[in-house]
Amino acid sequence: MLEKGLVEADTLDAIVDLYEHNIGPKNGARVVARAWCNHDYKKRLLSNATAAIAELGYAGSQGEDMVVVENTSEVHNLLVCTLCSCYPWPVLGLPPAWYKAAPYRARAVAEPRAVLAEFGVYISEDVEVRVWDSTAELRYMVLPQRPSGTGELNEEQLAALVSRDSMIGTALVKAG
Amino acid sequence: MLVLPADKVISTFTASGSLRVDSDIAAKFKSGDSVVVRTMHSSGHTRLPRYLRGKRGVIHMDHGVFGLPDSKAHGQGERLQHVYNVRFAAGELWGRAYAFERDSVHVDMWDDYLEPV
Amino acid sequence: MDGIHDLGGMHGFGRIDPETDEPRFHAEWERRMFGLMMAAFATGIFNVDEFRHAIECMAPAEYLTTSYYEHWLHSLEQVMLEKGEISRAELELSWSKAAEGLA
Numbered sequence: 001m002l003e004k005g006l007v008e009a010d011t012l013d014a015i016v017d018l019y020e021h022n023i024g025p026k027n028g029a030r031v032v033a034r035a036w037c038n039h040d041y042k043k044r045l046l047s048n049a050t051a052a053i054a055e056l057g058y059a060g061s062q063g064e065d066m067v068v069v070e071n072t073s074e075v076h077n078l079l080v081c082t083l084c085s086c087y088p089w090p091v092l093g094l095p096p097a098w099y100k101a102a103p104y105r106a107r108a109v110a111e112p113r114a115v116l117a118e119f120g121v122y123i124s125e126d127v128e129v130r131v132w133d134s135t136a137e138l139r140y141m142v143l144p145q146r147p148s149g150t151g152e153l154n155e156e157q158l159a160a161l162v163s164r165d166s167m168i169g170t171a172l173v174k175a176g
Numbered sequence: 177m178l179v180l181p182a183d184k185v186i187s188t189f190t191a192s193g194s195l196r197v198d199s200d201i202a203a204k205f206k207s208g209d210s211v212v213v214r215t216m217h218s219s220g221h222t223r224l225p226r227y228l229r230g231k232r233g234v235i236h237m238d239h240g241v242f243g244l245p246d247s248k249a250h251g252q253g254e255r256l257q258h259v260y261n262v263r264f265a266a267g268e269l270w271g272r273a274y275a276f277e278r279d280s281v282h283v284d285m286w287d288d289y290l291e292p293v
Numbered sequence: 294m295d296g297i298h299d300l301g302g303m304h305g306f307g308r309i310d311p312e313t314d315e316p317r318f319h320a321e322w323e324r325r326m327f328g329l330m331m332a333a334f335a336t337g338i339f340n341v342d343e344f345r346h347a348i349e350c351m352a353p354a355e356y357l358t359t360s361y362y363e364h365w366l367h368s369l370e371q372v373m374l375e376k377g378e379i380s381r382a383e384l385e386l387s388w389s390k391a392a393e394g395l396a
Contacts, residue, residue: 012328082301
Protein backbone atom coordinates (compact mmCIF):
# COMPACT_ATOMS: atom_id res chain seq x y z
CA MET A 1 0.00 0.00 0.00
CA LEU A 2 2.98 2.26 0.65
CA GLU A 3 4.22 1.50 -2.87
CA LYS A 4 0.91 2.48 -4.34
CA GLY A 5 0.95 5.80 -2.56
CA LEU A 6 -2.27 5.09 -0.72
CA VAL A 7 -0.64 5.65 2.63
CA GLU A 8 2.56 7.34 3.77
CA ALA A 9 5.10 5.90 6.21
CA ASP A 10 5.21 9.04 8.38
CA THR A 11 1.45 8.91 8.64
CA LEU A 12 1.53 5.37 10.00
CA ASP A 13 4.04 6.42 12.69
CA ALA A 14 1.96 9.44 13.65
CA ILE A 15 -1.18 7.33 14.00
CA VAL A 16 0.54 4.75 16.20
CA ASP A 17 2.09 7.49 18.32
CA LEU A 18 -1.28 9.15 18.86
CA TYR A 19 -2.95 5.99 20.12
CA GLU A 20 0.01 4.43 21.91
CA HIS A 21 1.25 7.44 23.85
CA ASN A 22 -1.36 10.11 23.73
CA ILE A 23 -4.95 8.93 23.89
CA GLY A 24 -5.75 6.71 26.86
CA PRO A 25 -7.85 6.13 29.98
CA LYS A 26 -6.32 9.15 31.75
CA ASN A 27 -8.75 11.12 29.58
CA GLY A 28 -11.80 9.29 30.88
CA ALA A 29 -10.49 9.50 34.44
CA ARG A 30 -10.43 13.30 34.17
CA VAL A 31 -14.01 13.29 32.90
CA VAL A 32 -15.07 11.13 35.85
CA ALA A 33 -13.24 13.27 38.40
CA ARG A 34 -14.79 16.44 36.96
CA ALA A 35 -18.26 14.90 37.22
CA TRP A 36 -17.63 13.90 40.83
CA CYS A 37 -16.54 17.42 41.76
CA ASN A 38 -18.97 19.48 39.72
CA HIS A 39 -22.67 18.73 39.84
CA ASP A 40 -23.55 20.82 36.79
CA TYR A 41 -20.83 19.15 34.75
CA LYS A 42 -22.20 15.77 35.76
CA LYS A 43 -25.69 16.78 34.58
CA ARG A 44 -24.27 17.88 31.24
CA LEU A 45 -22.27 14.67 30.99
CA LEU A 46 -25.34 12.51 31.52
CA SER A 47 -27.54 14.45 29.10
CA ASN A 48 -25.06 15.23 26.30
CA ALA A 49 -21.91 13.23 26.87
CA THR A 50 -20.25 14.11 23.56
CA ALA A 51 -20.36 17.84 24.29
CA ALA A 52 -19.35 17.47 27.94
CA ILE A 53 -16.40 15.26 27.08
CA ALA A 54 -15.36 17.71 24.35
CA GLU A 55 -15.28 20.47 26.99
CA LEU A 56 -12.19 18.70 28.35
CA GLY A 57 -10.71 18.48 24.86
CA TYR A 58 -11.48 14.85 24.10
CA ALA A 59 -13.26 13.94 20.87
CA GLY A 60 -12.90 11.99 17.68
CA SER A 61 -12.67 8.57 16.16
CA GLN A 62 -14.80 5.90 17.83
CA GLY A 63 -16.31 8.45 20.22
CA GLU A 64 -18.16 10.83 17.89
CA ASP A 65 -21.45 10.04 19.63
CA MET A 66 -20.96 9.30 23.31
CA VAL A 67 -23.34 8.15 26.02
CA VAL A 68 -22.24 8.07 29.66
CA VAL A 69 -24.06 5.69 32.00
CA GLU A 70 -23.92 6.20 35.73
CA ASN A 71 -23.35 3.57 38.40
CA THR A 72 -25.60 4.14 41.40
CA SER A 73 -26.76 2.25 44.45
CA GLU A 74 -29.43 0.77 42.20
CA VAL A 75 -27.63 0.08 38.91
CA HIS A 76 -24.22 -1.32 38.00
CA ASN A 77 -23.34 -0.87 34.33
CA LEU A 78 -21.12 -3.11 32.18
CA LEU A 79 -20.02 -2.44 28.59
CA VAL A 80 -19.41 -4.93 25.79
CA CYS A 81 -19.48 -5.20 22.02
CA THR A 82 -20.59 -8.77 21.30
CA LEU A 83 -20.25 -8.40 17.52
CA CYS A 84 -16.76 -6.94 17.32
CA SER A 85 -14.88 -4.59 19.68
CA CYS A 86 -16.59 -1.17 19.72
CA TYR A 87 -15.05 0.91 22.50
CA PRO A 88 -14.89 4.66 23.33
CA TRP A 89 -11.38 5.43 22.09
CA PRO A 90 -11.21 9.19 22.85
CA VAL A 91 -11.75 8.60 26.56
CA LEU A 92 -10.31 5.14 27.12
CA GLY A 93 -7.79 4.66 24.30
CA LEU A 94 -7.58 1.30 22.54
CA PRO A 95 -9.35 -1.64 24.19
CA PRO A 96 -7.50 -4.44 25.99
CA ALA A 97 -7.26 -7.83 24.27
CA TRP A 98 -9.71 -9.48 26.67
CA TYR A 99 -12.47 -7.01 25.74
CA LYS A 100 -12.11 -7.94 22.07
CA ALA A 101 -11.87 -11.71 22.59
CA ALA A 102 -14.54 -14.41 22.47
CA PRO A 103 -14.91 -15.25 26.19
CA TYR A 104 -15.85 -11.70 27.27
CA ARG A 105 -17.99 -11.01 24.22
CA ALA A 106 -19.92 -14.26 24.61
CA ARG A 107 -20.40 -14.17 28.38
CA ALA A 108 -20.87 -10.49 29.32
CA VAL A 109 -24.46 -10.32 28.02
CA ALA A 110 -25.51 -13.76 29.31
CA GLU A 111 -23.73 -14.13 32.66
CA PRO A 112 -22.47 -10.67 33.64
CA ARG A 113 -22.23 -11.52 37.33
CA ALA A 114 -19.96 -14.50 36.67
CA VAL A 115 -17.84 -12.24 34.46
CA LEU A 116 -17.69 -9.59 37.18
CA ALA A 117 -16.75 -12.22 39.74
CA GLU A 118 -13.74 -13.14 37.60
CA PHE A 119 -12.70 -9.51 37.93
CA GLY A 120 -13.26 -9.65 41.68
CA VAL A 121 -16.43 -7.56 41.56
CA TYR A 122 -19.53 -8.78 43.38
CA ILE A 123 -22.80 -6.93 42.95
CA SER A 124 -25.68 -7.41 45.40
CA GLU A 125 -28.81 -9.05 43.99
CA ASP A 126 -30.74 -5.90 45.00
CA VAL A 127 -28.74 -3.98 42.43
CA GLU A 128 -29.53 -4.22 38.73
CA VAL A 129 -26.62 -5.29 36.54
CA ARG A 130 -27.22 -3.49 33.24
CA VAL A 131 -25.14 -4.64 30.28
CA TRP A 132 -24.80 -2.33 27.26
CA ASP A 133 -24.06 -4.07 23.94
CA SER A 134 -22.60 -1.46 21.56
CA THR A 135 -24.12 -2.56 18.28
CA ALA A 136 -24.42 0.88 16.66
CA GLU A 137 -22.11 3.92 16.40
CA LEU A 138 -22.89 5.19 19.89
CA ARG A 139 -19.97 4.66 22.24
CA TYR A 140 -20.55 4.18 25.94
CA MET A 141 -18.54 4.95 29.06
CA VAL A 142 -19.38 4.09 32.66
CA LEU A 143 -19.35 6.84 35.29
CA PRO A 144 -18.28 4.79 38.33
CA GLN A 145 -19.39 5.63 41.87
CA ARG A 146 -17.12 7.85 43.90
CA PRO A 147 -15.73 5.83 46.81
CA SER A 148 -16.35 7.07 50.34
CA GLY A 149 -13.45 8.63 52.19
CA THR A 150 -12.43 10.81 49.24
CA GLY A 151 -14.11 14.04 50.29
CA GLU A 152 -10.78 15.82 50.81
CA LEU A 153 -9.28 14.98 47.44
CA ASN A 154 -9.03 17.43 44.55
CA GLU A 155 -9.92 16.63 40.93
CA GLU A 156 -6.41 15.54 40.00
CA GLN A 157 -6.14 13.24 42.98
CA LEU A 158 -9.56 11.77 42.26
CA ALA A 159 -8.67 11.16 38.61
CA ALA A 160 -5.64 9.15 39.75
CA LEU A 161 -7.99 6.69 41.49
CA VAL A 162 -10.09 5.99 38.41
CA SER A 163 -8.95 2.86 36.54
CA ARG A 164 -9.76 2.01 32.95
CA ASP A 165 -11.68 -1.07 34.10
CA SER A 166 -13.94 1.03 36.32
CA MET A 167 -15.08 2.91 33.22
CA ILE A 168 -15.89 -0.37 31.44
CA GLY A 169 -17.68 -1.69 34.51
CA THR A 170 -15.29 -4.53 35.40
CA ALA A 171 -13.91 -2.73 38.44
CA LEU A 172 -15.06 -0.43 41.23
CA VAL A 173 -13.07 2.63 42.20
CA LYS A 174 -11.27 2.30 45.51
CA ALA A 175 -10.25 5.14 47.80
CA GLY A 176 -6.65 3.99 47.43
CA MET B 177 -9.49 9.55 -2.39
CA LEU B 178 -7.56 11.22 0.40
CA VAL B 179 -4.01 10.18 1.14
CA LEU B 180 -3.57 11.29 4.70
CA PRO B 181 -0.37 13.27 5.38
CA ALA B 182 1.34 12.84 8.77
CA ASP B 183 0.68 16.41 9.88
CA LYS B 184 -3.05 15.91 9.49
CA VAL B 185 -3.21 12.77 11.64
CA ILE B 186 -4.09 14.37 14.96
CA SER B 187 -6.73 16.70 13.56
CA THR B 188 -8.30 13.91 11.49
CA PHE B 189 -8.66 11.40 14.28
CA THR B 190 -9.64 13.87 16.99
CA ALA B 191 -12.26 15.64 14.89
CA SER B 192 -15.87 15.33 15.98
CA GLY B 193 -17.19 13.72 12.77
CA SER B 194 -20.48 12.33 14.05
CA LEU B 195 -22.31 9.77 11.92
CA ARG B 196 -25.63 11.02 13.24
CA VAL B 197 -27.64 12.77 10.53
CA ASP B 198 -29.71 15.89 11.05
CA SER B 199 -32.95 14.66 9.51
CA ASP B 200 -36.67 14.94 10.14
CA ILE B 201 -37.36 11.35 9.18
CA ALA B 202 -40.12 10.14 11.49
CA ALA B 203 -39.33 7.78 14.31
CA LYS B 204 -41.59 4.73 14.41
CA PHE B 205 -41.14 4.40 18.17
CA LYS B 206 -40.71 6.54 21.24
CA SER B 207 -39.33 6.03 24.73
CA GLY B 208 -41.43 3.56 26.69
CA ASP B 209 -42.90 1.75 23.67
CA SER B 210 -42.92 -2.04 23.78
CA VAL B 211 -41.22 -3.61 20.78
CA VAL B 212 -40.31 -7.02 19.51
CA VAL B 213 -37.12 -7.71 17.57
CA ARG B 214 -37.71 -8.98 14.03
CA THR B 215 -36.62 -12.44 13.06
CA MET B 216 -34.09 -11.97 10.27
CA HIS B 217 -31.61 -14.34 8.71
CA SER B 218 -29.86 -12.33 6.05
CA SER B 219 -26.50 -13.54 4.75
CA GLY B 220 -25.45 -9.90 4.40
CA HIS B 221 -24.07 -7.61 7.07
CA THR B 222 -26.28 -6.71 10.02
CA ARG B 223 -25.83 -5.39 13.53
CA LEU B 224 -28.75 -7.37 14.92
CA PRO B 225 -27.26 -10.01 17.23
CA ARG B 226 -28.73 -13.51 17.00
CA TYR B 227 -29.50 -13.63 20.72
CA LEU B 228 -32.11 -10.86 20.30
CA ARG B 229 -34.23 -12.26 17.48
CA GLY B 230 -37.90 -12.38 18.44
CA LYS B 231 -37.26 -10.93 21.90
CA ARG B 232 -39.48 -8.32 23.55
CA GLY B 233 -38.06 -5.11 24.89
CA VAL B 234 -38.87 -1.51 25.70
CA ILE B 235 -37.53 1.59 23.95
CA HIS B 236 -35.15 3.26 26.41
CA MET B 237 -34.10 6.23 24.29
CA ASP B 238 -34.01 7.52 20.71
CA HIS B 239 -30.43 8.23 19.57
CA GLY B 240 -31.47 10.05 16.40
CA VAL B 241 -30.98 9.22 12.73
CA PHE B 242 -28.14 7.16 11.29
CA GLY B 243 -27.45 5.13 8.14
CA LEU B 244 -28.24 1.41 8.14
CA PRO B 245 -25.18 -0.91 8.16
CA ASP B 246 -27.14 -3.67 6.42
CA SER B 247 -27.31 -1.52 3.30
CA LYS B 248 -24.10 0.51 3.70
CA ALA B 249 -21.95 -2.61 3.80
CA HIS B 250 -23.16 -3.57 0.34
CA GLY B 251 -23.22 -0.24 -1.48
CA GLN B 252 -27.00 -0.07 -1.20
CA GLY B 253 -27.24 3.44 0.17
CA GLU B 254 -27.77 4.98 3.59
CA ARG B 255 -31.39 3.99 4.34
CA LEU B 256 -31.48 6.69 7.05
CA GLN B 257 -33.60 5.84 10.08
CA HIS B 258 -33.80 6.20 13.83
CA VAL B 259 -31.59 4.17 16.13
CA TYR B 260 -32.92 3.40 19.60
CA ASN B 261 -31.48 1.97 22.74
CA VAL B 262 -33.76 -0.92 23.70
CA ARG B 263 -33.96 -2.44 27.17
CA PHE B 264 -34.39 -6.20 27.52
CA ALA B 265 -34.99 -8.01 30.80
CA ALA B 266 -32.27 -10.63 31.29
CA GLY B 267 -34.95 -13.26 31.93
CA GLU B 268 -36.53 -12.51 28.55
CA LEU B 269 -33.22 -13.30 26.85
CA TRP B 270 -31.96 -16.23 28.88
CA GLY B 271 -35.08 -17.80 30.39
CA ARG B 272 -36.45 -18.27 33.86
CA ALA B 273 -33.23 -19.90 35.04
CA TYR B 274 -31.53 -16.48 34.96
CA ALA B 275 -31.53 -15.89 38.70
CA PHE B 276 -31.41 -12.10 39.00
CA GLU B 277 -34.75 -10.47 38.25
CA ARG B 278 -33.53 -6.91 38.08
CA ASP B 279 -30.78 -7.48 35.50
CA SER B 280 -31.11 -6.16 31.96
CA VAL B 281 -29.33 -5.89 28.65
CA HIS B 282 -29.52 -2.62 26.69
CA VAL B 283 -28.81 -2.77 22.96
CA ASP B 284 -28.83 -0.18 20.17
CA MET B 285 -31.26 -1.15 17.41
CA TRP B 286 -32.22 0.40 14.08
CA ASP B 287 -35.88 1.08 13.30
CA ASP B 288 -35.84 -1.69 10.66
CA TYR B 289 -34.88 -4.27 13.29
CA LEU B 290 -37.99 -3.64 15.40
CA GLU B 291 -41.73 -4.23 15.23
CA PRO B 292 -44.44 -2.92 17.53
CA VAL B 293 -45.99 -5.29 20.02
CA MET C 294 -25.07 -12.53 8.57
CA ASP C 295 -25.47 -15.31 11.10
CA GLY C 296 -21.72 -15.61 11.50
CA ILE C 297 -19.16 -16.78 14.01
CA HIS C 298 -18.51 -13.19 15.10
CA ASP C 299 -22.04 -13.06 16.59
CA LEU C 300 -20.87 -14.37 19.92
CA GLY C 301 -23.39 -13.01 22.45
CA GLY C 302 -24.62 -15.81 24.69
CA MET C 303 -22.44 -18.59 23.29
CA HIS C 304 -21.11 -21.20 25.68
CA GLY C 305 -17.76 -22.93 25.78
CA PHE C 306 -15.25 -20.09 25.69
CA GLY C 307 -13.85 -20.42 29.19
CA ARG C 308 -12.22 -17.78 31.33
CA ILE C 309 -11.64 -14.18 30.32
CA ASP C 310 -8.02 -14.16 31.54
CA PRO C 311 -7.06 -10.49 31.45
CA GLU C 312 -3.34 -9.86 30.98
CA THR C 313 -1.73 -7.76 33.73
CA ASP C 314 -0.14 -4.52 32.51
CA GLU C 315 -1.02 -5.39 28.96
CA PRO C 316 0.92 -3.38 26.35
CA ARG C 317 -1.09 -1.54 23.68
CA PHE C 318 0.54 -3.63 20.97
CA HIS C 319 2.03 -7.08 21.45
CA ALA C 320 4.33 -6.94 18.44
CA GLU C 321 5.74 -4.46 15.94
CA TRP C 322 3.58 -5.85 13.14
CA GLU C 323 0.46 -5.07 15.21
CA ARG C 324 1.53 -1.44 15.43
CA ARG C 325 2.01 -1.33 11.67
CA MET C 326 -1.34 -3.06 11.10
CA PHE C 327 -3.14 -0.55 13.29
CA GLY C 328 -1.54 2.44 11.59
CA LEU C 329 -2.11 0.95 8.16
CA MET C 330 -5.80 0.24 8.69
CA MET C 331 -6.47 3.69 10.11
CA ALA C 332 -4.62 5.41 7.26
CA ALA C 333 -6.41 3.24 4.71
CA PHE C 334 -9.75 4.04 6.32
CA ALA C 335 -8.99 7.75 6.03
CA THR C 336 -8.70 7.37 2.25
CA GLY C 337 -12.43 6.75 2.09
CA ILE C 338 -11.97 3.76 -0.20
CA PHE C 339 -14.14 1.64 2.09
CA ASN C 340 -16.53 2.29 4.98
CA VAL C 341 -16.59 0.74 8.43
CA ASP C 342 -19.54 -1.52 7.58
CA GLU C 343 -17.67 -3.04 4.64
CA PHE C 344 -14.64 -3.48 6.88
CA ARG C 345 -16.63 -5.27 9.57
CA HIS C 346 -18.46 -7.47 7.07
CA ALA C 347 -15.18 -8.68 5.58
CA ILE C 348 -14.12 -9.89 9.04
CA GLU C 349 -17.49 -11.56 9.56
CA CYS C 350 -17.00 -13.53 6.35
CA MET C 351 -13.84 -15.21 7.64
CA ALA C 352 -14.11 -18.98 7.94
CA PRO C 353 -15.31 -19.67 11.51
CA ALA C 354 -12.33 -21.79 12.52
CA GLU C 355 -9.95 -19.15 11.19
CA TYR C 356 -11.81 -16.36 12.98
CA LEU C 357 -11.62 -18.13 16.32
CA THR C 358 -7.97 -19.13 16.07
CA THR C 359 -6.45 -15.88 14.80
CA SER C 360 -5.74 -12.70 16.72
CA TYR C 361 -7.56 -9.39 16.56
CA TYR C 362 -5.07 -7.65 14.27
CA GLU C 363 -4.94 -10.71 12.02
CA HIS C 364 -8.67 -10.13 11.52
CA TRP C 365 -7.87 -6.56 10.51
CA LEU C 366 -5.25 -7.77 8.04
CA HIS C 367 -7.68 -10.24 6.50
CA SER C 368 -10.33 -7.58 6.16
CA LEU C 369 -8.04 -4.92 4.70
CA GLU C 370 -6.74 -7.37 2.10
CA GLN C 371 -10.30 -8.36 1.18
CA VAL C 372 -11.73 -4.85 0.87
CA MET C 373 -8.74 -3.62 -1.09
CA LEU C 374 -9.14 -6.54 -3.49
CA GLU C 375 -12.88 -5.99 -3.82
CA LYS C 376 -12.42 -2.28 -4.46
CA GLY C 377 -9.82 -3.02 -7.12
CA GLU C 378 -7.04 -1.15 -5.31
CA ILE C 379 -4.79 -4.18 -5.41
CA SER C 380 -4.85 -7.24 -7.60
CA ARG C 381 -4.85 -10.86 -6.53
CA ALA C 382 -1.40 -11.25 -8.11
CA GLU C 383 0.03 -8.31 -6.18
CA LEU C 384 -1.37 -9.67 -2.95
CA GLU C 385 0.04 -13.14 -3.51
CA LEU C 386 3.40 -11.65 -4.43
CA SER C 387 3.60 -9.73 -1.19
CA TRP C 388 2.57 -12.84 0.75
CA SER C 389 5.41 -14.84 -0.78
CA LYS C 390 7.87 -12.00 -0.15
CA ALA C 391 6.76 -11.90 3.48
CA ALA C 392 7.08 -15.68 3.78
CA GLU C 393 10.60 -15.51 2.36
CA GLY C 394 11.41 -12.85 4.89
CA LEU C 395 10.36 -15.18 7.66
CA ALA C 396 12.17 -18.24 6.30
